[in-house]
Amino acid sequence: MRSGFEGVGAVDAQFQDSKTSSLPDRPVRLGVFGCPPTTGNRGVDALRLSILSGLASALPNGVEATVFDYGQGIRESSELPDAPIRVKLMGAYLSRRVTSPANLQQMLWALHLGAGSVQPAVRELRRMDAVLDISGGDSFSDIYSARRFRGSSLTKKVTLAAGVPLILLPQTYGPYGSPSSRRQARRILKKSTRVWARDLDSLRVVESLLGNDFDPVRHVASVDVAFILEPREPSTAVRDALLAFRDSADIVVALNVSGLLFNIEGYGRERFGFRDEYRALITSLLKWLVSLEGIRVLLVPHVESGYQHDNDATACKTLVDDLTKPEQERVFATPPGLGARELKWVIGRSDWVCATRMHAAIAGISQGIPTVAIAYSDKTLGVFETAAIARAVVDPRHLGNAELLDRIRRSFDSRQDHADALASRLPDIRNELTTLFRSVVELSRRPE
Numbered sequence: 001m002r003s004g005f006e007g008v009g010a011v012d013a014q015f016q017d018s019k020t021s022s023l024p025d026r027p028v029r030l031g032v033f034g035c036p037p038t039t040g041n042r043g044v045d046a047l048r049l050s051i052l053s054g055l056a057s058a059l060p061n062g063v064e065a066t067v068f069d070y071g072q073g074i075r076e077s078s079e080l081p082d083a084p085i086r087v088k089l090m091g092a093y094l095s096r097r098v099t100s101p102a103n104l105q106q107m108l109w110a111l112h113l114g115a116g117s118v119q120p121a122v123r124e125l126r127r128m129d130a131v132l133d134i135s136g137g138d139s140f141s142d143i144y145s146a147r148r149f150r151g152s153s154l155t156k157k158v159t160l161a162a163g164v165p166l167i168l169l170p171q172t173y174g175p176y177g178s179p180s181s182r183r184q185a186r187r188i189l190k191k192s193t194r195v196w197a198r199d200l201d202s203l204r205v206v207e208s209l210l211g212n213d214f215d216p217v218r219h220v221a222s223v224d225v226a227f228i229l230e231p232r233e234p235s236t237a238v239r240d241a242l243l244a245f246r247d248s249a250d251i252v253v254a255l256n257v258s259g260l261l262f263n264i265e266g267y268g269r270e271r272f273g274f275r276d277e278y279r280a281l282i283t284s285l286l287k288w289l290v291s292l293e294g295i296r297v298l299l300v301p302h303v304e305s306g307y308q309h310d311n312d313a314t315a316c317k318t319l320v321d322d323l324t325k326p327e328q329e330r331v332f333a334t335p336p337g338l339g340a341r342e343l344k345w346v347i348g349r350s351d352w353v354c355a356t357r358m359h360a361a362i363a364g365i366s367q368g369i370p371t372v373a374i375a376y377s378d379k380t381l382g383v384f385e386t387a388a389i390a391r392a393v394v395d396p397r398h399l400g401n402a403e404l405l406d407r408i409r410r411s412f413d414s415r416q417d418h419a420d421a422l423a424s425r426l427p428d429i430r431n432e433l434t435t436l437f438r439s440v441v442e443l444s445r446r447p448e
Contacts, residue, residue, distance in 0.1 A: 027062040031131040033155040036069035040305040043359030045340035046226040056083035058437035068092040094151035104154040111161040130165040130444040138172040142181040170198035170222040172379040174205040196222040199382030227366040232341035245332040250294030254350035256360035262315035276401040290330040299333045302360040370418035372411040388425040
């Protein structure tokens with residue numbers, strides 16, 4: 001297996017100077033699984049928007065992208081209206097309503113029975129030149145639930161059964177706790193046209209699963225696509241309030257809190273094996289930050305799920321309510337409702353970031369802002385290794401709160417060193433993703 005992140009650049013160097021004249025005159029038709037809108041998770045939104053932007057940049061002749069979501073039928077989308085890309089939405093998801101044509105299981109049954117030509121979602125799928133699947137970044141795993149793994153696997157099984165090239169975009173693979181999950185993952189990885197892992201640890205999982213079927217040309221390491229997400233200025237009211245807050249501080253710290261870990265007492269211990277309580281850690285961290293002269297804290301929610309237990313904004317409100325009035329004056333709670341690009345702009349106004357949600361952390365490091373991540377799975381360390389700042393990850397599964405706080409404080413003190421490391425690494429990351437999307441273009445070519 002390759003060591004380092006040369007996978008995209010070295011393996012796909014053949015595509016660097018490829019001529020787009022070999023593409024059909026019509027727009028290339030691509031499906032996109034694993035990053036639907038309306039989830040409330042801005043990390044998932046960041047993946048989708050980055051994919052669409054990357055495709056628009058790589059396909060000057062235009063692209064027609066169909067994002068599979070939880071709706072019904074085919075609808076137009078207004079995302080990226082100024083880019084040379086037409087975006088549609090189409091329902092295709094795991095559902096208990098087996099009579100729905102958007103049901104992935106119905107689609108798979110139709111294909112197995114030879115009835116794909118009369119199943120409307122399958123007919124649309126077969127029009128596509130290729131399907132890109134990103135599994136929400138980390139959902140091609142049974143660590144969360146059997147149902148979630150089933151849904152993530154079905155998107156890939158349906159694509160392969162339809163005879164459409166399946167391209168797995170950079171994501172985390174595994175862990176797989178059951179032999180059945182490992183067998184399913186192996187079959188999918190073996191049959192996929194291209195498999196990109198977003199870090200070397202995930203590529204090692206792919207290699208372990210495939211054994212002799214591992215192909216260093218088809219199975220390669222890359223980086224998270226959200227590194228290329230472009231920030232966008234929020235509404236005037238939010239912008240002006242934030243800039244006024246920014247001007248009142250010597251240093252602004254962006255703090256992202258996971259609602260899932262904060263709102264449910266004991267969840268971090270029970271679900272992920274934390275040594276101490278996450279809520280106590282975050283409360284102590286915020287109290288320390290607001291006690292520092294010249295420091296102001298920007299609370300940035302990154303998941304606004306309809307389920308209150310998973311809502312970062314709910315956690316932020318609890319944190320602010322528990323502060324004294326003088327402490328509250330040192331805190332700016334980002335209002336809910338901002339999109340992924342607006343939140344990235346907000347995070348970009350800070351000098352240092354501490355984040356628990358993966359893509360809140362990526363919003364910081366992709367802008368060159370020194371960032372420390374509070375990890376609850378191995379995926380965090382893998383992604384930070386791709387950015388050359390693995391030392392900026394702290395893990396509550398291995399450390400108690402006292403040591404975590406000490407590590408976070410030391411990361412704050414070392415923020416200039418982290419900024420220097422990012423400045424050196426980020427140009428290579430952007431070049432790798434440019435090459436990746438050019439590779440997608442070539443891999444998507446199908447004869448008329």
